Amino acid sequence: MPNLAVEFAGIKAKNPVFTASGTCGFGRELNEIFPIEKLGGMMLKGTTLQPRLGNPTPRVAEAPSGVINCVGLQNPGLQNVLTEQLPWVLQHDLAILQNIAGSEPAEYAEMAAALDKVPGLAGLEVNISCPNVKAGGMAHGSDPKLAAAVVSAVRESTKLPVVVKLTPNVTDVSEIARAVEAAGADAVSLVNTFLAMVIDVKRRRPLLGNVMGGLSGPAIRPIAVRMVWQVAQSVKIPVIGMGGIETGEDALQFIMAGASAVAVAAATMINPLAPLRIIEEMDAWLETEGVADINELIGAALP
């Protein structure tokens, strides 16, 4: 049996497969389908200080080999997450990262401070990359100075591992990665979705309720692999890779590009068991190739 356990930024996981924020809620729905403890971990739904209703519908559209969404961070708010969601999900043996989003650095800091006291939480994922909200979100992640300001504020408010989720909607993702590393990030996760849109030609109008949305799924995989490969060479902190992973070999591409762990998103939407299949396929691949430890493959394709 090959070793699949990984450790990065002080976060231990029994395998490198996580479910990405926004495609696993707070764990309850998936746990009705399979025991979530089989996962390496979960990035829980992006949470804001106050509850958010999110964007108008339609919030989802079909794309070639993918999906475009504009949910807009609908979430029950930090208080509910602290009292209702985390106590439940933290009873389970997997690495739980809470994704947080805010409209200014002080909001991120307030949430980070509140979450710092939660026992058992593995870390924070700082969302500076949501394409579907007006204030904050991607705006923070597109400017190295703003990104660093958010990360510094979070860093000063918590001892938890801080993972910063990056947007691909920038000219040079490595520049942002270096900025958040300098500001105290323990790891980066990438990519969030690509800004996209669909026109409903019958109505002669944008199809989505929020006009634009974020594209995910296999359509973006090669771009995501490229970005992970670039970022892994630009920073010393660990990288978590995501973007259209559907199979064990897809996941291995990200790991060989330098990712210490991966997250599955759109694939879970079309098959809730996809993350488990990806774990099994990685395990089988390692076995067949005679690789004893997944950690030997991290960055194997880097120059």
Place this chain on the structure above:
Amino acid sequence: MNNAIEPIAAEVLSIFPVADGIYELELAAPKAAEQARPGQFAMLRPGAGGKPYLGRPMGIYDRDLMRGSISILFEVHGAGTRAMAGLHEGDKLDLLAPLGNGFTPAADLRRALVIGGGIGVAPLYPLLCQLKSQGVETEIMLGAQCGERMLALERLVRLGIPTRLYTDDGTMGKRGYLTEDLPEVLRYGRFEQVFCCGPMPMMRAVANICAEYRTPCQVSLEERMGCGFGICVCCVVDCQDAEGNISKKRVCYDGPVFDSQEVVWHA
């Protein structure tokens, strides 16, 4: 694991047109057939080569425990349903079922009115079977564009439940919308509960009339769906509680059946 749903590659047992652009599809899915409750739905993904990418939600229309199958009705609207129409006996497609919460008739329900519009009759048929076996006195109001698109008639005739038919063009039953007669039906029918599935404008009208006549009404809603099991929060509908607090509930996981009073009916 309170409702272990398992994705399967379901074999097409039969597929045939029942009206212009509308098909009945029977899939081998023994577990889903066994577990499905009236008003639940299935996510179907016909595509080879990842086209379409997402599943399509379809109300479960019928089940056959002997054949271990479930059936659905679908109308060709876009690329996903067009691909489904091209399926043949023996083909396989990804199926996730049964999903969502179905209709919930009270155990002591005595008189029910079931209202269907167009293809919305599909998830109502299993409900009608249940109401009949529970001994609930039931009546049906069914509307369609035209007689040819009046679906499920053979099954309904076999159930022998009194049915009023309406078509937009008068080619079957009464000409006009069933909602024109609904106030009178509710006034004299002594119905304790209405169940409804159909186009949004029809459900909105039915909900308003039921509210006026103080008759509880359960509606089965539709919205563009991502996952079908609650994780992506795409298929939301505006709801309000007794205090008027607005929330957005997921059609797939919190529904698809809602109490009509809970739904905020946008014009």
